[in-house]
Amino acid sequence: MLLCIDCGNTNTVFSIWDGSAFLATWRASTEHQRTADQYYVWLSTLMGLKGLELRITEVIISSTVPRVVFNLRVLCNRYFDCRPLVVGKPECRLPVSVRVDPGANVGPDRLVNTVAGHALYGGDLVVVDFGTATTFDVVDRDGAYIGGVIAPGVNLSMEALHMAAAALPHVDVTRPDQVIGKNTVACMQAGIFWGYVGLVGGICTRIREEHGRPMKIIGTGGLAPLFATGEALFDVIDEGLTMTGLRIINEYNKENV
Numbered sequence: 001m002l003l004c005i006d007c008g009n010t011n012t013v014f015s016i017w018d019g020s021a022f023l024a025t026w027r028a029s030t031e032h033q034r035t036a037d038q039y040y041v042w043l044s045t046l047m048g049l050k051g052l053e054l055r056i057t058e059v060i061i062s063s064t065v066p067r068v069v070f071n072l073r074v075l076c077n078r079y080f081d082c083r084p085l086v087v088g089k090p091e092c093r094l095p096v097s098v099r100v101d102p103g104a105n106v107g108p109d110r111l112v113n114t115v116a117g118h119a120l121y122g123g124d125l126v127v128v129d130f131g132t133a134t135t136f137d138v139v140d141r142d143g144a145y146i147g148g149v150i151a152p153g154v155n156l157s158m159e160a161l162h163m164a165a166a167a168l169p170h171v172d173v174t175r176p177d178q179v180i181g182k183n184t185v186a187c188m189q190a191g192i193f194w195g196y197v198g199l200v201g202g203i204c205t206r207i208r209e210e211h212g213r214p215m216k217i218i219g220t221g222g223l224a225p226l227f228a229t230g231e232a233l234f235d236v237i238d239e240g241l242t243m244t245g246l247r248i249i250n251e252y253n254k255e256n257v
Contacts, residue, residue: 003056003080004246005072006109007063009132010155014043015243016052022243024050032067036074059084060250062108062242085253087112087246095119095252096143109242110137111145116245117218118143121236124213126204128234129242130221132156134196136203138211149203154196154223161188175229197230204233 002017007030015025026046028034044054059076061084063069069086076084085092087108096115098106113127114137123141128134133156136149152160154173162170171188179194181187208215219227219234220241228234238244 001055002058002060002247002250004243004250005059005061005063005084006112006242006246007061007065007068007072008109009064012068013243015240015246016047016056017243017247022240023052025240025243030065030068032065032071034068034071036071036078039071039075040079056080056082058082058250060087060246061085062087062112062246064107064109085250087249092249093253093256094249096139096145098145099140100145100147106145107135110135110148112242112245112249113137113220114139114143114145114245115248116238116241119248120238120241120244121216121218124211124215125218126207126215127218127220127241128200128204128224130154130219130223130227134199136207138207141213149207151199151203154192158188158192173223173226175226193227193230196227197233200227200233201231 004015004017006013010030011027012030013025013027016023047054059080059082061069061072073084076082094111094115096118100106113129117125117127117139123139123143125139127137127139132153134151134153138146138148140146162168168188171185173192174189175193176186176189179190181190204217216235217233219237220239224237228237
């Protein structure tokens, strides 16, 4: 079985692929102090609760937090007796090209989403990923990653608002009943929700104009379905896009050894 690991700044997602389907997906907070032994105990317990045998033979990792990769490598070596494939490392080949400024670094999660987006939906895409940052990844007709946009994430914006203004509380991210709030919480919720609806819609419109061709907009990340209720922002919502990308990259590297 293949273990796909997507490590972001806030959460790390683990998914089990048996060759035909993802059997289970789990999410944990990202902590660089977590040891390989702790990962194993946590993962093996959750697999046991699902009735899954711990028969991991392959692992692929995408991580925007370099400090956690060491312990994930130890996990693979010690408990699964395998060497993980790490997206962004020279030994990890991609089925798409990357056309950006020379020397520019592209986050591995963005490359993974590009691979999955092109494989599932073709070229001329914008992949909008709601994570710690809200990212917009532009996929050309041939599947190449050609750049994008990075904006503050929804939860990051809310936390900054709370920290910078002592009188403003923490609030949940939700669609308010109306734009004009009648109290502080409703005002904040309207600002966050409709502000991000406007941000996503506006940036995607400008990308389409600059690209010069019709483009599909793919939404992913936990908050994509929520913001899709505001306006018709996305052509497709695919919350499992990153895991699919990891699976495709792993298969591509096995076929092109």
